[in-house]
Amino acid sequence: MTFKTSMEALTNDAKRWDDTAAMLQTAGAKCADLTLRAQDxxxxxxxxxxxxxAVREFMRSYLLDGERAAAGAGNALIKVRNTYEGSDEAAKQRLKEAWEWH
Known part of the structure; x- marks a missing residue:
């Protein structure tokens, strides 16, 4: 796998986690709206x-926890990508400086 392919894979995976977080956020908000009155x-x-x-609140909380976890996974993948990308750029700069110095 090339460096470019790896960076694209990290970006695509992060987007999947972000999309999952957005879906869970929507589901959690809809669950919060499913309140009923005692007289119902x-x-x-x-x-x-x-x-x-109790069940509705558990589900709302569960969905929001899932949203936070999925968003965290997406953010972690972006940080990994940025770290690798920064390391690659730093390596390129060191190599360039080594050639320019001589």
Whole structure:
């Protein structure tokens, strides 16, 4: 795999993680909007409403945790790419300086 191909792969993988984070953020926001009132469960009682809210809040939190993790993975891949890219540029500069010095 060439250096250019490796950089493209890191960029593409980071974008996939960023896209996943965006999807999870959207799902988490939609989950947050799925609140119901206690009277919506009047035929089943307040315990059902409490259970529903506990599950809804768990899912919202779970999705947002997933968003943060996916965004972190994307950011980490970009940092790796930038580090490699910076190392490559620094190596090129050192080589150029070595040739110019002689």
């Amino acid at each position: 469960f009047s035929f089943m009682g307040g315990d059902t409403h409490e259970a529903y809210e």
